Amino acid sequence: MTEIFSIALIWSTIRLSTPLILAALGGMFSERSGVINIALEGMMLAGAFAAASVTHAVGNPFVGVLAGMAAGLVIALIHAVACINYKADQVVTGTAINILMIGMPAFLSGAFFLSSGSTPQIPKENLIALTPMAIAFVLILITLATWYALYKTPFGLRLRSVGENPEAADAAGVRVARMRYVGVLLSGVLAGVAGAYISIGQSSLFTRNMTSGRGFIALAALIFGKWRPVQTMLACLLFGLTEAVTIQMQGVVKLPSGEDIPVQFIHMVPYLLTIIVLAGFIGSSRPPKAIGIPYQKER
Amino acid sequence: MSLFRELIFPLIAVVAAFFVGGILILVIGDNPLQAYGLLFGSAFSWPVGIGYTLFYATPLIFTGLAVLVAFRCGLLNIGAEGQLYIGAFATAWVGITFAGLSPWLLIPMCFIAAILGGGMWGAIPGVLKARFGSHEVINTIMLNFIAVALLSYFTQYHYKSPGDPIMQTVPIGEGAHIARLGGFIPGLPEFIPLNLAFVLALICCGLVYIFLWRTKWGYELRATGTNPSAAEYGGISVRKQIIVAMTISGALAGMVGINEVLGYRYRYYDGFSDNYGFTGIAVALLGRNHPVGVIISALLFAILQRGGIPVDAFTEHVTKDIVQVLQGTIILFVAAEAFFRGPFAKFGLLKRSKV
Amino acid sequence: MLELRNITKRFGAVLANDKVNIVVKPGTIHAIVGENGAGKSTAMRIAYGFYKADEGEILVDGKVHDIGTPHDAIAVGIGMVHQHFMLVDTMTVAENIVLGAEPGSGIALDFAKADVEIRRLSEEFKLAVNPHAVIEHLSVGQQQRVELLKALYRHARLLILDEPTAVLTPQEVEEFFSILRRMREQGKTVVIITHKLTEVLAISDEVTVMRDGRVVGRLQTKATNAAELARLMVGREVLLRVEKTPAKTGNAELSVRNLSVTDRGGANSVKDVSFEVRKGEILGIAGVEGNGQTELMEALAGLLSPSQLSGEIRVEDRDITREGARLRRELGIAHIPEDRHRRGLLLEFDLAENSILGVHYRHPIVAYAGTFLDNGAIRRRAVEIIEGFDVRPANPDLPARALSGGNQQKLIIGREFKVDPKLLLVSQPTRGVDIGAIEFIHRKLVGLRDSGCAVLLVSAELEEVTSLSDRLLIIHEGRIVGEVDPRVATIAEIGLLMTRGH
Secondary structure (H helix, E strand, O other), X not given: OOOOOOHHHHHHHHHHHHHHHHHHHHHHHHHHOOOOOOOHHHHHHHHHHHHHHHHHHHOXXXXXXXXHHHHHHHHHHHHHHHHHHOOOOHHHHHHHHHHXXXXXXXXXXXXXXXXXXXXOOOOHHHOOOOOHHHHHHHHHHHHHHHHXXXXXXXXXXXXXXXXXXXXXXXXXXXXXXXXXXXXXXXXHHHHHHHHHHHHHHHOOOOOOOOOOOHHHHHHHXXXXXXXXXXXXXHHHHHHHHHHHHHHHHOOOOEOOOOOEOOOHHHHHHHHHHHHHHHOOOOOOOOOOOOOOOOOOOOO | OHHHHXXXXXXXXHHHHHHHHHHHHHHOOOOHHHXXXXXXXXXXXXXXXXXXXXXXXXXXXXXXXXXXXXXXXXXXXXOHHHHHHHHHHHXXXXXXXXXXXXXXXXXHHHHHHHHHHHHHHHHHHHHHHHHHOOOHHHHHHHHHHHHHHHHHHHHHHHHOOOOOOOOEOOOOOHHHOOOEHHHOOOOOOOOOOOEHHHHHHHHHHHHHHHHHHHEHHHHHHHHHHHOHHHHHHOOOOHHXXXXXXXXXXXXXHHOHHHXXXXXXXXXXXXXXXXXXXXXXXXXXXXXXXXXXXXXXXXXXXXXXXXXXXXXXXXXXXXXXXXXXXXXXXXXXXXXXXXXXXXHHHOOOOOOOOOO | OEEEEEEEEEEOOEEEEEEEEEEEOOOOEEEEEOOXXXXXXXXXXXXXXXXXXXXXXXXXXXXXXXXXXXXXXXXXXXXXXXXXXXXXXXXXHHHHHHOOOOOEEOOEEOHHHHHHHHHHHHHHHOOOOOOOOEHHHOOHHHHHHHHHHHHHHOOOOEEEEEOOOOOOOHHHHHHHHHHHHHHHHOOOXXXXXXXXXXXXXXXXXXXXXXXXXXXEEEEEHHHOOHHHHHXXXXXXXXXXXXXXXXXXXXXXXXXXXXXXEEOOOOOEEEEEEEEEEEOOOEEEEEOOOOOOHHHHHHHHHOOOOHHHEEEEEEEOOEEOOOOOHHHHHHOOEEEEOOOHHHHHOOOOOEHHHHOOOOOOOOOOOEEEOOOXXXXXXXXXXXXXXXXXXXXXXXXXXXXXXXXOHHHHHHHHHHHHHOOOOOEEEEEOXXXXXXXXXHHHHHHHHHHHHHOOOEEEEEEOOHHHHHHHOOEEEEEEOOEEXXXXXXXXXXXXXXXXXXXXXX
16 A cells, blocks of 8 residues: 555645646635536636647747636636526536537637647647646645635625625625626636646646546535635545545555456545535535525516 | 417527537638538438437437426436436346346336436435435536446446456347337338337327326426425425436436447447437427427437538538537527527517526 | 605506605604505615616705615615615624725725724614624624614615514614614614504604505604504505404314424424414404414415424314325315415416316316326316406416416415315415405405305405404414404504504
């Protein structure tokens, strides 16, 4: 077992948690404002694709990350317009965006790079080159910033109030729709960065559906972390750890019978934990009260 | 007039989505008309195009019905994806384990396995909601992933032929195969996997219609969906209805396994579903949550799926991914119906619909 | 200070405010009185920018202001405390008070500064609350203080209070009034919306009386009295009497013994209530709304969880306290709920489908194999109800949503009468119903009673409940506080019981 629980596992956990933390904290802004965001997956894909394509074109990962943010923002804008202005069902809209974002990057890369859904390989020197230590530092910083923004600024107070009780917020002079827009757009930006990190940080190109459900794990972590920044970060680390362990274990650790330990059961952990928490078995995870409900003035 | 209203918004959504898709095609330097021509042309060619279109429509009818039943009870089942995997595996398991039995026994057993498997997987979020009030959307998402992991484990460790590099189980017994329609319809070649499951899907549409609108159970389910407080007042147990609806919904999704396993691959193939569960949401929504609408919109999405292949092959730049772009855009437009309702209200065509 | 000029507001087909003119003088306590649905709250919500008036203008300090959002109202010095508090339950007192008007810079909330200001205000107006407490842990009285502080914190010069005493105990009301007087001394202007006449007389300087969306009186409090206000509010000197013969009562159909209801929040909304309803009589329950009537009726109809109930409910000789709604219906209990949209109707369903709710699983509606609905039978039933109760338009295929309130109500009443009930539970039978339908519904209720059915009637309309009932109980804060003979009782007598409860 010792060969698994090593420094390498910690670094690997940090690397794998990074997109989860970014996306989950993004999702927090959206959900705390009262808009369900199951489109995190699609927003990450948009960010991943845009970052890889732009980095390929200009050769600068920093510009790539900015492009990822912009792409996430655009997708978030679609979600916001549909859910806030046109009062569309937030879950259905999120599903639509996820399907759209499986197709769209592949469609565009087919056209621009004449490939079947992936961007060209990006040379190593043009990828995000941060040491695990630096990444850890950035993640802690972002988590603390999120915490600060949510609890210590007027913005955070208003954001939380529109997610809990938009009518009360409205009565207190807070502009509900505007706050929700900000929440959703922020989630797009952060999910975009998360996607960028996957394509030009963990990998060196974009491949079709490359986030493979990480947006949903981020969502699970957000629920597991009870919609609070620090807990959510810790949940992401836990989920990142499970992924890291499965990778390290492959082919290394065997059951007494000589077989591989089935990694599938470790994969299930985040999802099972989320269901259990949501049912109220481990403390209660109380979502923002007004989540999912379009705000309608008058009766 | 009311039929007109039912049809107009889905129609607009589809047209608008094709319009947006057309612009995209134009942007990347192809001719939208040519692309769409290929798309529809191939889907309507007899016999291969139509055969495949109907084959692709089969799972979408099942998942569309699944989403419809849950929706009529006021629930959003985005777990059809997981439910159909469980159903498919369950039917494959019976087909493998009892391979030696006579078809007269084995096929019904396989059918029941698909229905029970999916039904059970759908019942879980139903019970969780009825008992703990936890939201079915989150739970069904989580159960999708759990199903995938669970089945990948069983496939890999217990039901794969040793040495097979593909993640698939050993074949099911021949007695569990169901007939392909090629054997009954003159001119339809047998290599087209369109099978009896398609007929079953159509029958299910009829059964769902009768269940929802002609039985007391359907009445209770729909009453709960439209106003749970009033249902309770009428002596209906809301919790029971939630569990019943999710179970039926899951069972319908599970029947995708009949098409896939008993009628097509004759084994369980890991990850076979091309987002059927999620497309089911689009199918139900576009079909106005009515069985007839589900058939029509399942056909539309099947046409897209079938037509994607020649579009990919015969255009310069457009790939089959245009299909998902169109699907996503259609759902988006259907969901944000208010976007179109604004201009329509001016002409007195305004209609409220609950989505 | 504040003037509403010719304010008109419609909600769909309902005219909530019809050319309303209200003048509030600075430094006064101004009461706006009227029955439920008279349009008091609507007018004040318009003044606060929560609703937009269809017509008319709002003047503050003599100048016309375009108040489109609460934000605008706050800017001109108007604050409002709503009947249902507008507080975010999961946040602290201080967070709620500063929300939308945060101290400090844009990137840092200065809670220390907020604390100082909140403390100063609570001192000045004697509104003691702990700024760090979380709202959901506070009593309603404390929450109300938070609402007042919220308005004061925003430098409101005019406070609009919507039914502020509805949630307070008599002792708290006294304390609350002294707070209001202190505010007046500090130069604030207060508008208090209420339907309790004793309070109007106790606290206000001037009164505006509203009825049916119109202003029907402007008075100096000193120059008026309860009788005059009551007459203006109700609109008639003498109570309307429904033609009916003396009741021929039989044995008790329903008997309730020591019934208490515990809310989800843990409070008791019905407290130790006992009464009987006999065959062939209408037993009325009068009271200010929100005094436990809703919970009492839901408890009797089987719509609350048995774990919320204590005591005993008997129909004839059967204890049904733990039984569900379905079995109670089978025993002959019919129920006309107070909120027809929430409970009574499936608005998206057509009239035919609505006409079978509650009997949808039984013969003759279910005809084949105990499973399939008989469309012919459903239609026949719907047509009988539509004809018998004059539901218009008489088309069983229309969705219930398409009907007017009165016709929706007639449909529900028809459906419930159709089961030949032994006991009818009926709440607010004529709320939002036009005059013609009211008389029709009243006659039907009396007819049902004459046929030997036991009827339990709850209504917020004093006139209705006194004219229909054979016996009348008064409910206050979940307790039955008295019984009067409706044939001889006066409004003043009943009103006294309703408001003071002793």
